[in-house]
Amino acid sequence: MEDLKLKYVYIDRQHACVDGVMLEHESQGGAMLSELYRAHIGDWPKFFKMDTLSKVGFLASDLLLKAIGREKPGEEYTSDCAVVLFGTTASLCADRNYQETIQDADNYYPSPALFVYTLPNIVTGEIAIRNRFRGETSFYVVEKADAAQMAFHLACAFDDDVTAGVLAGWVDSRHNDDFQAFFTMVTRDDAKYTDRLAAAIQTIMDNSNI
Amino acid sequence: MGKDRSVLITGCGIVCAIGLDKVQVLDSLLSGRSGIGPVRYLKTGHTEFPVGEVSMSDADMESALGIASGTVTTRTSLMGMMAVREALSQARLSREDLNGAAFVDGTTVGGMDKSEQYYLDFSAGNSRDAYIKAHDCGSCSEMIADRFGRFKYITSISTACSSAANAMQLAADMIRLGEADIVVAGGSECLTKFHLNGFNSLMILDRNQCRPFDAGRAGLNLGEGAAFLVLESRESAARRGVKPVALLSGYGNACDAFHQTASSPDGEGAYLAMTKALADAGLQPSDIDYINAHGTGTPNNDVSESHAMMRLFKESLPPVSSTKSLTGHTTSASGSIEAVICILALQNGFTPINYAFENPMEDGIVPNMKLRPDRPLRHVLCNAFGFGGNDSSMVLSYAGED
Numbered sequence: 178m179e180d181l182k183l184k185y186v187y188i189d190r191q192h193a194c195v196d197g198v199m200l201e202h203e204s205q206g207g208a209m210l211s212e213l214y215r216a217h218i219g220d221w222p223k224f225f226k227m228d229t230l231s232k233v234g235f236l237a238s239d240l241l242l243k244a245i246g247r248e249k250p251g252e253e254y255t256s257d258c259a260v261v262l263f264g265t266t267a268s269l270c271a272d273r274n275y276q277e278t279i280q281d282a283d284n285y286y287p288s289p290a291l292f293v294y295t296l297p298n299i300v301t302g303e304i305a306i307r308n309r310f311r312g313e314t315s316f317y318v319v320e321k322a323d324a325a326q327m328a329f330h331l332a333c334a335f336d337d338d339v340t341a342g343v344l345a346g347w348v349d350s351r352h353n354d355d356f357q358a359f360f361t362m363v364t365r366d367d368a369k370y371t372d373r374l375a376a377a378i379q380t381i382m383d384n385s386n387i
Numbered sequence: 388m389g390k391d392r393s394v395l396i397t398g399c400g401i402v403c404a405i406g407l408d409k410v411q412v413l414d415s416l417l418s419g420r421s422g423i424g425p426v427r428y429l430k431t432g433h434t435e436f437p438v439g440e441v442s443m444s445d446a447d448m449e450s451a452l453g454i455a456s457g458t459v460t461t462r463t464s465l466m467g468m469m470a471v472r473e474a475l476s477q478a479r480l481s482r483e484d485l486n487g488a489a490f491v492d493g494t495t496v497g498g499m500d501k502s503e504q505y506y507l508d509f510s511a512g513n514s515r516d517a518y519i520k521a522h523d524c525g526s527c528s529e530m531i532a533d534r535f536g537r538f539k540y541i542t543s544i545s546t547a548c549s550s551a552a553n554a555m556q557l558a559a560d561m562i563r564l565g566e567a568d569i570v571v572a573g574g575s576e577c578l579t580k581f582h583l584n585g586f587n588s589l590m591i592l593d594r595n596q597c598r599p600f601d602a603g604r605a606g607l608n609l610g611e612g613a614a615f616l617v618l619e620s621r622e623s624a625a626r627r628g629v630k631p632v633a634l635l636s637g638y639g640n641a642c643d644a645f646h647q648t649a650s651s652p653d654g655e656g657a658y659l660a661m662t663k664a665l666a667d668a669g670l671q672p673s674d675i676d677y678i679n680a681h682g683t684g685t686p687n688n689d690v691s692e693s694h695a696m697m698r699l700f701k702e703s704l705p706p707v708s709s710t711k712s713l714t715g716h717t718t719s720a721s722g723s724i725e726a727v728i729c730i731l732a733l734q735n736g737f738t739p740i741n742y743a744f745e746n747p748m749e750d751g752i753v754p755n756m757k758l759r760p761d762r763p764l765r766h767v768l769c770n771a772f773g774f775g776g777n778d779s780s781m782v783l784s785y786a787g788e789d
Contacts, residue, residue, distance in 0.1 A: 254644060254655075267545075279584050292585035293647045293774070296495065298546050302775035305644040311659065314642045314777065318525075318545070 178370065181377040185361040186241040187385045188233055190354055195244050206354030210236055217243070221307060228271040228294035230350040231303045234262065237360040238304045238344055245362055250309045257341040259313035259334045260301045262348055263327055267297040267318045270350040300348065312340055322347060322387050328375035332368040341365060347387055359385050392667070393784065394559040395631040397619045398480070399573075400473025401727040402466050403612030403714045404439030408473055413731050416739050417758065421713045423596055423608050429578045430504075436592050438578060439610025439715025441466055452534075459517045460530065461498040466613035466720075467531035467575035474571065475535060478617035479629055485536030489567045491558045492528035492543050493550030493574030495719040499581050531575065540567070545719070548681075549640070549773035550574050551614070552722025552781060556638045558618045568623035573615030573723035582718065583609055589648065597684035597716075599709035600693070600754040602746040607683040610715020614723035616730075631786040633730040636766065637670065639663020643776030649687050654695030656778040657681070661699050661768060664780040670766060673703040675782070677738050677760065677767040679725045682709020683716050692770065693751035706755035712742035722771035726783060729767045733785045736764060 184196045193200040193213055204212045210232045214224050218239050227235060238260075271294035278288045293299065301314035313334055319326065327345070334343045346360035359381050368374055381387075399409070404422025406412035415422065423439045448465040449456060452472070480488075498521040505515040520526065528543040544554045551574025558572035586592050586609060593606035624631060641663060643656025650656060665672065681692055696704060710728050711717075717724050732739055741754030765785050772778040 275585070276581070279580065287584035287588040289585075289588035289590070292588050295581075295585065296545070296547055296774055298773075298775040298777060299647050302642070302644070302647055302777075305642050305776065306646065309644055311642050311644050311656075313640075314775070 178373060181367055181373045183361040183363065183367065183377045183381060184245055185359050185381050186237045186244065187359045188237050189357045195240050226290060227303060228274070228291070229353045229356055230268060230270060230297065230348060231294060231300040233350060233356045233358045234300040234346065234348045235303055235307065237346060237348070237358045239307070241360045241362060242308070250307065254309045254311050256311045256339050258308070258310045259340050259343045260304050260310060261313065261331055261334055261343050262301055262316045262346050263319055263322070264297065264316070264347060264349045265319060265321065266349045266351055268295050270352060271295050304344065322382055324375045324379040324382060327378050328371045331363050331374065332371045335365050335368050357387060359387065392563060393634040393636040394562045395619045395621060395624050396616050396633045396635055396730065397624050397629045397631055398474045398478025398617040399614065399632060399727045399730055400470040400477070401612070401614040401724060402441055402469045403717060403724050404441060404610050405713050407441070407443065407469065409727070409731060412728070413735065415713065416728065416731060417737065419740050419742055421596065421742050423715050429580070429583070431580050431583055433583060433587065435594055436583065436587070437596060437608050439608060439717070440578060441612055459521055461521050461527055462500045462577035463494055463497060463575045464527045464530040466577060466611065467492065467527065467615065468534050470573065470575065470613040470615045471531055471535055471571060474615045474617050477632070479627070480569070480617065482536040484569070485538055487567070488538055488569040488571060489540040489558070489561060490528065490532040490538040491554040491570060491572040492531060493554035493719050493722065494524045494527055494543060494576055495545045495547050495550055496576050496579050496582055497524035497527045498522040499579040500577050503580050527575070546777045547773035547775060548718050548721055549771040549777045549779040550719035550722065552771035552779040553640060555616065555618065555635065555723060555726060555781065556640060556779065559635050559638060562618055562620050568620045570618045571615055572618055573613065574720040575613035576611060576717060576719040578609060578611045591685045593684060596743050597712060598743045598745070599680070599682035599684040599712050599741060600689050600748060600751055601744050602748045604684045604686060604689060606685050607711065608715040610711070610717040612714065612717045612724055613720050614727045616723060616726060633733055633786050634784040635781060636784045637664045637668025637782040638780065639667055640777070640779045643778055645776055648774045650691035650772060652691055652694070654691040656776050657692050657695035657770065657772060658698055660778040660780040661695065661770065664768065664782050668782040670782060672700045674766050675768050676705050676762060676764045677732060678705060678707040679729050679739070679767065679769045680707050680709045681770040681772045682711055684709070684711065688772070689748065689751060696752055704752065706738045706757070706760060707752050708739050708741035708755040710739050722779065725771065726769050726781060729769045729783045733764050733767060733783065736760070
């Protein structure tokens with residue numbers, strides 16, 4: 178059986194790489210995300226309201242969908258694409274940002290804009306809203322990146338009879354300037370042999386230092 | 388007839404603002420007694436917001452559970468233990484029986500209550516590490532599970548207000564797939580400053596008793612509590628000689644893909660979730676005898692959910708009520724708390740009223756205010772919708788006489 182190769186997007190605080198090709202940018206950290214958004218996307222101003230976890234997930238998913246030639250979402254909703262993400266930090270970065278707004282009794286302002294992001298499944302929601310996906314959306318909070326575990330959960334997403342593809346990824350954000358993500362698209366065929374899928378994910382993680 | 392895919396529910400337990408067990412909750416439901424009132428236990432300056440608190444302090448619960456003081460607990464885990472204890476007792480499950488069982492817990496706030504109490508200590512280096520380590524959702528789930536036995540599998544589901552409903556759906560999937568014979572599933576969530584302030588910042592808290600589906604509704608009241616159910620395969624229940632208290636006959640989950648926190652005005656996500664649940668149960672809309680709505684009391688939810696229900700049920704809309712008018716919105720736990728309320732309704736043949744309703748909203752459903760239904764309850768629908776557009780719906784069915 179031939180090895181499975183998955184196209185992927187990788188982003189960390191200093192790098193952004195689409196299918197092995199580095200994207201040019203001048204800034205780093207959170208500023209880099211905005212720079213890449215302006216250079217490559219530009220038609221979704223809600224991006225600037227997002228927390229870092231959602232920005233990274235949104236950017237990586239959009240770059241990936243463009244790279245694999247998926248047409249821009251139209252008016253129609255689709256249920257055949259699921260979003261299944263993994264990470265260790267969940268919404269910790271947003272939790273901390275929000276906590277700071279209620280920490281100080283003299284400067285107390287619980288920010289609604291920050292509060293809405295204090296859940297890891299908001300990033301899956303943001304991606305679904307952008308792409309009009311009405312399939313499964315999940316965010317698995319795990320202790321560490323484990324290719325076999327990810328492959329297992331991704332394969333499970335095909336246990337229904339509607340899912341044709343899973344937008345799959347790893348996304349972590351410890352601080353507004355510190356994050357790491359990879360995104361890939363897994364088809365039903367890709368997920369047919371879980372071991373082979375796990376090996377393909379492991380290759381991405383080896384290349385990305387996750 | 389297709390294959391019967393229903394999963395048995397052989398026990399359940401509940402603790403919330405209207406009662407500390409099923410007997411008390413049933414009594415409150417029958418007498419239409421709201422548990423919403425001024426803040427007593429949560430340490431907050433926001434006393435202007437009424438809440439649905441469980442009427443026990445953490446120390447009261449520790450004592451009721453026989454937990455030595457000084458043991459690391461969280462309010463979320465204590466309420467969860469109260470509910471699990473009641474569920475296991477009804478299902479007649481011993482410690483040994485749990486070795487092959489799974490535990491699926493829905494929570495989002497986790498140990499936030501203790502983090503709020505000890506965070507300043509911790510950040511100043513006078514560490515109460517044990518409490519900070521109990522912060523994450525998984526540690527609360529493990530605290531609850533470990534008190535009762537050595538479950539072979541424990542996981543937490545955190546999808547905001549649909550968490551407990553999704554925990555029950557995962558549990559039912561595990562039973563249908565033969566991954567487990569017995570799964571204890573539900574959710575627990577205590578009040579915290581973190582989410583009271585957060586919901587306040589979203590301007591969706593009512594300063595008065597909440598009024599779901601009322602023209603004058605002005606938001607929700609937060610509540611707290613826990614409910615757990617024992618889901619079991621038919622074979623296992625037969626082997627153990629236990630009868631079901633109800634059946635989970637179908638369920639569905641859908642993504643609204645509209646907004647991070649709000650529901651789409653046309654209620655597409657809610658419509659899809661309910662449609663999937665009915666299809667999964669092999670039922671028609673006219674088979675449903677009561678709907679326990681998500682019904683938060685926010686202007687947005689009640690319009691959206693009304694549209695979804697009217698679209699799906701058309702002329703055959705059964706009585707609908709939101710019991711959040713009695714319990715407050717118990718967020719992550721609401722799915723399982725309302726599932727237990729549905730089971731009490733099925734067993735005792737009544738339709739819970741939508742407390743505090745006065746004036747019909749424009750273009751919305753008129754909620755149920757009549758305790759005695761026109762027809763016996765066979766199948767009821769229970770909705771739970773969460774932030775991130777994560778909408779769930781379950782069909783619970785009457786399991787017959789004892």
